[in-house]
Amino acid sequence: MGLDDFVNTYGADCKLRYGKRLKKLTIDAKFTCPNRDGTLGKGGCTFCNVASFNSQQGEFHTIATQLDTAKINIKANDRISRTHSDEQYIAYFQAYTSTYEEYQQLKDKYDQAIADTQIVALHIGTRPDCVPDEVLDLLVSYQQTGIDVWLELGLQTANDTTLKLINRGHNFAAYADTVKRARARGLKVCCHLILGLPRETLDDYISSLQSVLATGVDGIKLHPLHIVEGSTMAKQWRYQGMKLLDLTEYAEAAAKLIRLTPKNVIFHRVTAYAKKPLLLAPDWCGYRWEGIVAITQQLALHGGQGSEIP
Numbered sequence: 001m002g003l004d005d006f007v008n009t010y011g012a013d014c015k016l017r018y019g020k021r022l023k024k025l026t027i028d029a030k031f032t033c034p035n036r037d038g039t040l041g042k043g044g045c046t047f048c049n050v051a052s053f054n055s056q057q058g059e060f061h062t063i064a065t066q067l068d069t070a071k072i073n074i075k076a077n078d079r080i081s082r083t084h085s086d087e088q089y090i091a092y093f094q095a096y097t098s099t100y101e102e103y104q105q106l107k108d109k110y111d112q113a114i115a116d117t118q119i120v121a122l123h124i125g126t127r128p129d130c131v132p133d134e135v136l137d138l139l140v141s142y143q144q145t146g147i148d149v150w151l152e153l154g155l156q157t158a159n160d161t162t163l164k165l166i167n168r169g170h171n172f173a174a175y176a177d178t179v180k181r182a183r184a185r186g187l188k189v190c191c192h193l194i195l196g197l198p199r200e201t202l203d204d205y206i207s208s209l210q211s212v213l214a215t216g217v218d219g220i221k222l223h224p225l226h227i228v229e230g231s232t233m234a235k236q237w238r239y240q241g242m243k244l245l246d247l248t249e250y251a252e253a254a255a256k257l258i259r260l261t262p263k264n265v266i267f268h269r270v271t272a273y274a275k276k277p278l279l280l281a282p283d284w285c286g287y288r289w290e291g292i293v294a295i296t297q298q299l300a301l302h303g304g305q306g307s308e309i310p
Helices: 010-018 063-077 103-114 133-143 160-165 172-184 202-215 232-239 247-259 290-302
Strands: 023-027 089-093 119-126 148-156 188-195 219-224 266-269 279-281
Touching: 010 266, 023 063, 063 089, 063 103, 089 103, 103 119, 103 133, 119 133, 133 148, 133 172, 148 172, 148 219, 172 188, 172 202, 188 202, 188 247, 202 247, 219 247, 232 279, 247 290
Parallel strands: 023 089, 089 119, 119 148, 148 188, 188 219, 219 266
Antiparallel strands: none
């Protein structure tokens, strides 16, 4: 049995609505972040890799070129011999804060993505304090044309003390405000949560989940804290040491949160991985499937999504 047997996953949801899983095409539109450019602060969040998302590094390729290149890579890695002319894709604006730009520039970039007729979904990753009403209205306009729009908000934790510790630059109230405005417009919200942040325990993870659910949410992404080269945490890990979750600890915690989540909430992700040499620790995050398998085993033993809701 696989993860879909125990969790309402985004892949399974796509199969119901489209008859197949959608492939995600990640776009780097060279956005920046108010936590780096001095508007809110400098240096960014302590877990973030500065170099890998530096908008000043590397040659910029048009969004159309990025989409075409991503499709070619997917085809090259596809182990099943089939035609791809009828494939449908997600355009995912991931790098940095993908709503942090002048309105017309934002619209131009989003328009370029959905101009590709194979794009049926638009996922916008951003900070909860960088989503003005005019941007929400723009996303609604795409949704009204039939594009499946998801607003992905990087909350990471609902604990304001932890948010300050990791130099996040916003509080939970900012997240709650954006969620309220987005969902009032009929936009779907996916919340990102990190398990294993400094000084947090399972009780903190559960408290964050409960706050997110109480505010209202349509999707969740769970991530383990992992240390990457170029981050502030990398320096702390090297010189002071940091307690990181091992695979069993993470799988048990993630499975617990899944069991406490109503079945209508869609899990877009239950773990994450990074490649070496960018990844410094923990080693298990360097393997794509280890976390999924471990979480699935926990769910098979103790119950699937929604099974522990009071």
